[in-house]
Amino acid sequence: MRVRSVTWFLAVCLTAISSLALGGGVAQAQPVAAAAMVVAPDSTPVADAQRIAALEKQVAANASAAAAAQMAGDNAWMLVSAALVLMMSGPGLALFYAGMVRKKNVLGTLMQTFAMMAVVTVLWALVTYSLAFGSGNAFLGGLQNVFLRGVGLTPDPNYAATIPLQTFMVYQLMFAIITPALITGAFAERMKFSAMLVFMVLWAVVVYSPMAHMVWGVGGLLNVAGAAAGGWGGRIPCLDFAGGTVVHVTSGVSALVTALYLGKRLGYPREPMPPHSLVLTFIGACLLWVGWFGFNAGSALGAGSLATSAFVCTHFGAAAAAIGWCAAEWLRNGKPSALGGVSGAVAGLVAITPGAGFVTPISALWIGLITGVFCFFMVVKVKHFFGYDDTLDAFGVHGAGGTLGALLTGIFARSVVNPVFGAGKPTGLLEGNPRQLLNQLIGVAIAWSLSIVGTLVILFLVDKTIGLRVGEEAEREGLDLSQHGEEAYDMAH
Amino acid sequence: MHKIEAVIQPSKLDAVKDALVEVGVEGMTILEARGHGRQKGHTEFYRGREYSVDLLPKVKLELVVKDELVDDAIQAIISSARTGKIGDGKIFVSKIDEVIRIRNEDRGETAL
Numbered sequence: 242m243r244v245r246s247v248t249w250f251l252a253v254c255l256t257a258i259s260s261l262a263l264g265g266g267v268a269q270a271q272p273v274a275a276a277a278m279v280v281a282p283d284s285t286p287v288a289d290a291q292r293i294a295a296l297e298k299q300v301a302a303n304a305s306a307a308a309a310a311q312m313a314g315d316n317a318w319m320l321v322s323a324a325l326v327l328m329m330s331g332p333g334l335a336l337f338y339a340g341m342v343r344k345k346n347v348l349g350t351l352m353q354t355f356a357m358m359a360v361v362t363v364l365w366a367l368v369t370y371s372l373a374f375g376s377g378n379a380f381l382g383g384l385q386n387v388f389l390r391g392v393g394l395t396p397d398p399n400y401a402a403t404i405p406l407q408t409f410m411v412y413q414l415m416f417a418i419i420t421p422a423l424i425t426g427a428f429a430e431r432m433k434f435s436a437m438l439v440f441m442v443l444w445a446v447v448v449y450s451p452m453a454h455m456v457w458g459v460g461g462l463l464n465v466a467g468a469a470a471g472g473w474g475g476r477i478p479c480l481d482f483a484g485g486t487v488v489h490v491t492s493g494v495s496a497l498v499t500a501l502y503l504g505k506r507l508g509y510p511r512e513p514m515p516p517h518s519l520v521l522t523f524i525g526a527c528l529l530w531v532g533w534f535g536f537n538a539g540s541a542l543g544a545g546s547l548a549t550s551a552f553v554c555t556h557f558g559a560a561a562a563a564i565g566w567c568a569a570e571w572l573r574n575g576k577p578s579a580l581g582g583v584s585g586a587v588a589g590l591v592a593i594t595p596g597a598g599f600v601t602p603i604s605a606l607w608i609g610l611i612t613g614v615f616c617f618f619m620v621v622k623v624k625h626f627f628g629y630d631d632t633l634d635a636f637g638v639h640g641a642g643g644t645l646g647a648l649l650t651g652i653f654a655r656s657v658v659n660p661v662f663g664a665g666k667p668t669g670l671l672e673g674n675p676r677q678l679l680n681q682l683i684g685v686a687i688a689w690s691l692s693i694v695g696t697l698v699i700l701f702l703v704d705k706t707i708g709l710r711v712g713e714e715a716e717r718e719g720l721d722l723s724q725h726g727e728e729a730y731d732m733a734h
Numbered sequence: 735m736h737k738i739e740a741v742i743q744p745s746k747l748d749a750v751k752d753a754l755v756e757v758g759v760e761g762m763t764i765l766e767a768r769g770h771g772r773q774k775g776h777t778e779f780y781r782g783r784e785y786s787v788d789l790l791p792k793v794k795l796e797l798v799v800k801d802e803l804v805d806d807a808i809q810a811i812i813s814s815a816r817t818g819k820i821g822d823g824k825i826f827v828s829k830i831d832e833v834i835r836i837r838n839e840d841r842g843e844t845a846l
Contacts, residue, residue, distance in 0.1 A: 513785045515778065574779050584781065621782025634781060 315403040318544035325535025326415035330422050331355050333532050337525030338426050341633050344517040345719025346430045347729035353425040361418045372450035379462040379473030382454045399459045401542040420488045426633030427496030431506050431716055434724040436709045448695040452491050456481050463684050465661050479684030483540035485595025485647040486688040493640020494692035502700045505630035507716050526583035530559055533590045537597035551597040554605035561606040562589020565613020588616035588638050592646030599654035608649045616642050644685050651681030735830040736804045740795045742815040742823040747793045753814035757806040762797040798830050
């Protein structure tokens with residue numbers, strides 16, 4: 242039975258492959274046949290004119306066929322990338338975080354990330370896409386794209402000339418979902434679900450949208466491609482390929498602010514609060530690693546060689562950082578842990594995010610290795626020294642790793658990989674452009690400032706209106722029961 | 735009749751069960767338990783936080799046997815559960831006044 246079904250499967254695959262090959266052959270054969278037809282020798286002026294007209298028509302048809310083929314190829318990769326980035330949130334990040342909490346807070350933690358998948362999506366359609374990517378000033382997009390007006394299926398060359406604008410919109414949406422979800426790690430096990438929803442909606446508007454616009458939006462202050470837009474647009478070109486500042490610095494720094502504002506969990510650090518299931522955390526981290534190929538290689542906004550370069554760097558950065566964190570842990574505690582290994586990989590993925598499309602694979606190894614050790618130090622030493630309760634280390638991994646990655650991008654960026662300032666022009670510090678490191682520093686400083694101020698204001702408003710923390714009794718009982726009325730693991734049946 | 739309660743290493747459960755069946759014990763109850771005696775626990779590290787875990791996983795067996803079987807049963811547990819290392823567990827023996835089978839209200843040794 243099994244052998245038969247395998248044979249059947251192979252037959253189906255072969256049929257699919259051969260029909261694809263045939264389809265490709267037909268598409269190629271058409272222009273060749275037509276061209277052969279029009280080069281038949283004939284010398285009267287009328288015939289010449291007809292031939293030229295036919296040739297021109299043919300050239301135009303070829304060009305549009307080539308454009309359609311490229312759009313099909315690029316769009317296929319971008320749709321897959323968008324799906325991969327959504328997979329990073331749920332189940333990736335959701336499991337990564339849920340495994341690290343106590344078993345009374347599992348569903349509460351999963352729901353915080355899942356809620357972002359729903360709420361941020363609706364908000365994106367209504368207003369935040371327009372605020373991030375509409376053409377406004379250097380700091381914030383305009384309102385011309387609210388309710389996705391004007392966001393159709395034709396490409397917008399300002400963003401990506403070879404994919405439908407809606408693909409670009411939905412791809413960027415996945416980034417807008419995971420960014421606030423990352424913050425939830427800092428306030429895990431103690432925040433009210435209702436307060437979390439209000440906080441995140443305001444945060445998407447006040448912090449994420451302006452930062453995304455400044456770095457990636459048309460005419461944004463930090464946009465590398467925005468120099469031509471005039472005014473403040475592109476005044477400080479900051480290299481951020483896939484969201485080191487936009488995603489990781491903003492979420493990580495906001496996480497730290499939230500952890501400090503909310504205070505520690507009841508009993509922290511006196512009571513033991515070990516992770517309830519590192520198996521879930523492990524699965525989540527590995528899903529994050531795979532999803533990150535969509536995050537970084539997808540940020541090439543096409544399926545060309547830049548996507549390959551970013552894909553390779555992403556993988557190398559993660560691997561080196563896993564080794565870095567584990568090695569540091571091995572030396573310090575005498576044992577390399579599973580949690581340490583996957584934490585290191587995530588830290589490396591964070592750090593390589595801004596540079597993925599600008600650095601060489603060997604530079605990616607260095608960026609990963611440095612970050613793995615650095616984030617280990619941040620999580621194990623610095624956090625305990627200051628005593629703040631960044632529950633799942635959203636700051637230690639994303640804030641610290643994102644900041645370091647953004648700066649290292651300014652050091653390692655190479656024009657051979659991505660001639661973003663023109664072919665052969667020096668890009669990073671090591672190529673002889675020290676100015677870029679300063680630009681990176683300014684970009685990071687803007688992300689830090691915006692996150693601190695924006696998050697503080699939102700926290701204050703939500704705290705004074707509906708209150709941020711669950712009551713003492715609800716916190717002891719756990720978020721699963723107190724916020725959602727259900728339990729992750731039913732031990733009685 | 736006596737009740738024998740034995741706290742043993744989880745990895746020794748099958749050996750102990752086989753040894754008990756061999757000397758003629760017909761029924762037992764097994765509980766997954768956590769505990770410690772003089773044995774020290776161990777330390778775990780999660781992202782630099784150190785936790786000392788002093789309640790270790792154990793298995794607890796409970797069996798009630800006729801008086802003449804008590805010594806054999808105890809000996810069977812000792813010989814099959816011993817590794818010689820700290821943490822092998824303990825055996826507690828106590829007298830049982832009455833046993834009642836719920837199905838037909840048999841009492842005493844016939845209910846065992």
